[in-house]
Amino acid sequence: MISALWVMIALSVLLGIVLGYAAIRFKIEGNPLVEKIDAVLPQTQCGQCGYPGCKPYAEAIAKGESDINLCPPGGDEGIHKLADLLGVEYKPFGGDAQPKAKAVAFIDENTCIGCTLCIQACPVDAIVGAAKQMHTIIASECTGCELCLPPCPVDCISMDKIAEDISNWKWQHPVIIPIQAVA
Amino acid sequence: MTDYLLIIIGTVFVNNIVMVKILGLCPFMGVSRKLETSLGMGAATTFVLTLSSGASYLISHYLLGPDLAYLTTLSFIVAIAGIVQFTEMVIKKTSPDLYQVLGIYLPLITTNCAVLGIPLLNVQANHNFIESLLFGFGGAVGFTMAMVLFAGMRERMEGADTPAIFKGTAIAMITAGLMSLAFMGFAGLVK
Secondary structure, three states, rough: HHHHHHHHHHHHHHHHHHHHHHHHHHHOOHHHHHHHHHHOOOOOOOOOOOOOOHHHHHHHHHOOOOOOOOOOHHHHHHHHHHHHHOOOOOOOOOOOOOOOOOOEEEEOOOOOOOOOHHHHOOOOEEOOOOEEEEEEEOOOOOOOOOOOOOOOOOOOOOEEEEEOOOOOOOOOOOOOOOOOOOO | HHHHHHHHHHHHHHHOOOOOOOHHHHHHHHOOOHHHHHHHHHHHHHHHHHHHHHHHHHHHHHHHOOOHHHHHHHHHHHHHHHHHHHHHHHHHOOOOOHHHHOOOOHHHHHHOOHHHHHHHHHHOOOOOOOHHHHHHHHHHHHHHHHHHHHHHHHHHHOOOOOHHOOHHHHHHHHHHHHHHHHHHHOOOOOO
C-alpha cells in the first residue's frame, strides 16, 4: 500500500517536473506587437469594433486583418496613437459606432428592479448589486461602453456626460485646415 | 527480424486496432469526415502511441514490477497525459507548421482508448522493449490506415444518393461494419 503510494507520487512528481521544465524551456513568446497595441486600446472590452474584446482586436490589427479606426471608446486620440505606433497614416473614424463624449452610466435607483441583467453585461464589473436589491455603478470603474443599456428591462440606466474640468482637460489634436487658393 | 516484421503486419492488418479490436472508435467516427483531418489525427496518434508504448514498458517493468501490477492502468493514464502535454509543448516550439497540422488533435489523444489499449495489450503479451515500440507503432499505423480509408469512403458517401433514414452517422456506422468484416479476411495471415 505504502509502496503503491510512493510509486504514484514519484511518477506524478517526475511528470510534474518534466512538464514544468518544458513549460519554461519551450515557452513561446507572443507577438510583442499585439501587447503594444493592446496597451494603447482602452480596455473597455465593449466589442464595438466587431471583435469580442480589446485583445482580439489588437491581434487582428497586428495581423493586418483590421483597420486602426474602429475603436469608439479610444476615440480620435486612440487612432492617432495607433497610427504613430504602427507607422501608418491617420485615418478618420470608420466603424459603425461613432465615438461619443466620455460618459459614465447612471442607474435610476427608484426605477431599478434588481434583475442583475446589467451586472452580467458589464465587461469591467463596475456595477454592484444583488438579485432584488437595487444596483449602483462605480463611476470610477465605468468605461462608458453602454453595454448595460440594452439588457435593462426597465430602461433605468442613462449615460451622464463627464463635464470637462481641470482634471481631465486635454489639448485638442491639431486640425489641419486645407488652404484655399485666393481667387 | 522476421518476428519484428510479423508484429508490424500483425498489428496493421490482422489485429487492426480499430477494425478487429474495436478500440479507438470515437476519433474513428468523429474525425473521419475529411481526408486531411484524418491524416492529421493519424500522424498525431502515431507519434504519441509510439512514445507511450515505450514509456509504459519502462513504467511497468522498472517502476511497478509484479507486486504493483494493479497500478498499471492508473499509472499509464497519468503517463500518457503527461506525454501528450509534453509532446504538444515541444511541437509548438520546434515546429509551428507541424503544430498547425496536429495541434488540435493532440489533446484529443489523451482520452483515446486505443492509446491506452495498446500499452495494456503490450503488458498482457509480455513484449520486450523493442517489441513494445513496434507494437505501438504498428497499431498506430493500422489506426491511421483505417481512418484514412474510412474518411475517403465518407467523402464519397457525402455525394451519394443515400436514403434519408440512413443519411449521416447511420450509413457511416454500416460502412464501418462492412469495413470491419473485410478486415476479417486478413485473419490467419499471421498467427
